[in-house]
Amino acid sequence: MRIFNRLESEVRGYIRSFPTIFTKARNAVLTDESGQEYIDFLAGAGSLNYGHNNPVIKKALIDYLDTDGVVHGLDMATTAKKQFLHTFEDRILKPRKMQYKLQFTGPTGTNAVEAAIKLARNVTKRQNVISFTNGFHGVSLGSLSLTGNQKYREASGVTLSNVHHAPYAGYFGPEVDTIAMLDKLIADPSSGVDHPAAVIVESVQGEGGLNVAGLNWLKKLEKLCRRHDILLIVDDIQAGCGRTGTFFSFEPAGISPDIITLSKSLSGYGLPFSMVLLKPEFDIWKPGQHNGTFRGNNMAFVTAAAALDHYWSDSKFQTSIEKKSQTMTTYLDKLVKNYPAAEMTRRGRGLMQGLAFKDPELADRITTLAFQNGLIIETSGGNSEVIKFLVPLTIEPENLLAGLDILEQALADTVNLLSTTDAEESEVTA
Known part of the structure; x- marks a missing residue:
């Protein structure tokens, strides 16, 4: 990454969140120079609704x-x-x-x-x-x-x-x-x-x-x-x-x-x-x-x-979006219910949904950990408090669920870490 740090302007943004060199992409999967694959829940900030390199x-x-x-x-x-x-x-x-x-x-x-x-x-x-x-x-x-x-x-x-x-x-x-x-x-x-x-x-x-x-x-x-x-x-x-x-x-x-x-x-x-x-x-x-x-x-x-x-010549594609949207809605609602300590709510419509956190730092920690585990996803909102899901509309159902699972694991690990830290601080105070 040295060439980017040395020559590219400090204005660069996404490269800081996803510090690896990507070399290939197909539909909802990006691959870096080391061969590591990442499920893409960013989709070019919404510019790749039909996925990478749609055949x-x-x-x-x-x-x-x-x-x-x-x-x-x-x-x-x-x-x-x-x-x-x-x-x-x-x-x-x-x-x-x-x-x-x-x-x-x-x-x-x-x-x-x-x-x-x-x-x-x-x-x-x-x-x-x-x-x-x-x-x-x-x-x-x-x-x-x-x-x-x-x-x-x-x-x-x-x-x-x-x-x-x-x-x-x-x-x-x-x-x-x-x-x-x-x-x-x-x-x-x-x-x-x-x-x-x-x-x-x-x-x-x-x-x-x-x-x-x-x-x-x-x-x-x-x-x-x-x-x-x-x-x-x-x-x-x-x-x-x-x-x-x-x-x-x-x-x-x-x-x-x-x-x-x-x-x-x-x-x-x-x-x-x-x-x-x-x-x-x-x-x-x-x-x-x-x-x-x-x-x-x-x-x-x-x-x-x-x-x-x-x-867009018939209704099949729109129907597929509706099905995937429902999958995402159901999954995110489950996360909100199962992790009350995270204090989050679901937002959005269709395949433009997300999780809004009371504490913006949680959103940042979760997306950082998710990237380490193979998921590319960003935050939005005035305080970057919302984890935003912008999957390719063509994403395979199995990759959609796999990406959601990675996100849930990052969420669980973050919540557990915070709980452990809070408990240790309480012991010290006592």
């Missing part, structure tokens, strides 16, 4: 490259883009009776968010945007202004403005209606909250700690936006592409966002690819007004189309 998607990419297909094309028309557009319309938009224009932005999720809020401000001629507590929307400057976590915000170096952070669903507990609070702030001309151009929301807050917006809460948020002539942006970068069970995380709520951002698993293969879906009436861009050298990744067009064709 169906990989074949489509290799076949495309073998024909000298266009790799870089700016925003020119290519066969790869044409095929993706047809496939996305046929597999995703038409079955859901959705009508959106597609904008291809720079390659990462934050590029899509930047485009979305810029567009909303141009459409409404207003500047203020409503974001939510514990929200995470990226770390480029506009997206960072929407992000709640202080760790990221303090690195900006400038004042982050034109955003009001409202309380998310359940922020004050289930008895407080945070939509009613927001409605009052917007309607009251003396609240100090400027009339917003848009509201941006995650149906499930990934980096924020797996907080879930209830379906009724999302419906009420949409009604609020319509009532006050505000655009509704759903950031589905981590929660989308099947992560919560349906292709879009907001589908069960039956809402119709004005703008949707997608990235992470959109390419189906871990290739950089981001996209904004916008209702046609809001497509007011002038040619080239929002651009980027790598807007529209032709290799990602190929892999994304292959993923959509293979996994």
Whole structure:
């Protein structure tokens, strides 16, 4: 690991949690240079919903490259883009009776968010945007202004403005209606909250700690936006592409966002690819007004189309996600019940679940021990108090259970160690 410590910036993060050199990967298993295998419950922070080196998607990419297909094309028309557009319309938009224009932005999720809020401000001629507590929307400057976590915000170096952070669903507990609070702030001309151009929301807050917006809460948020002539942006970068069970995380709520951002698993293969879906009436861009050298990744067009064709042409894949989600829910509920000393609760939806600990140090100890025993899993939340499960949606049932077993053993060992330490301290005190 010396070369990384010597040459790579101190900004590196995941390498500190998982200090080994990985060399191979297949579906839900990573292998390091020593041959040690690890079950992957991180999935590229949600960018590998279809697993590592998915054979169906990989074949489509290799076949495309073998024909000298266009790799870089700016925003020119290519066969790869044409095929993706047809496939996305046929597999995703038409079955859901959705009508959106597609904008291809720079390659990462934050590029899509930047485009979305810029567009909303141009459409409404207003500047203020409503974001939510514990929200995470990226770390480029506009997206960072929407992000709640202080760790990221303090690195900006400038004042982050034109955003009001409202309380998310359940922020004050289930008895407080945070939509009613927001409605009052917007309607009251003396609240100090400027009339917003848009509201941006995650149906499930990934980096924020797996907080879930209830379906009724999302419906009420949409009604609020319509009532006050505000655009509704759903950031589905981590929660989308099947992560919560349906292709879009907001589908069960039956809402119709004005703008949707997608990235992470959109390419189906871990290739950089981001996209904004916008209702046609809001497509007011002038040619080239929002651009980027790598807007529209032709290799990602190929892999994304292959993923959509293979996994979203019928309901089988969605059914498999539901079954695995139930397995995870049952297992995590069992852990909460069997280890009361850990003081934890289950959070999340679909295959985007986790365990929230009263003591953040426990979460860190457990994930560290789990890695030593062959499981890659991270924490999230404002204090890194939530162990977040982001398994590949294609994970084999046996690997899902094996990974959960490793996590339980790490949890048991940590709880037992704490109990022993507490007992020894009590003896010393006595």
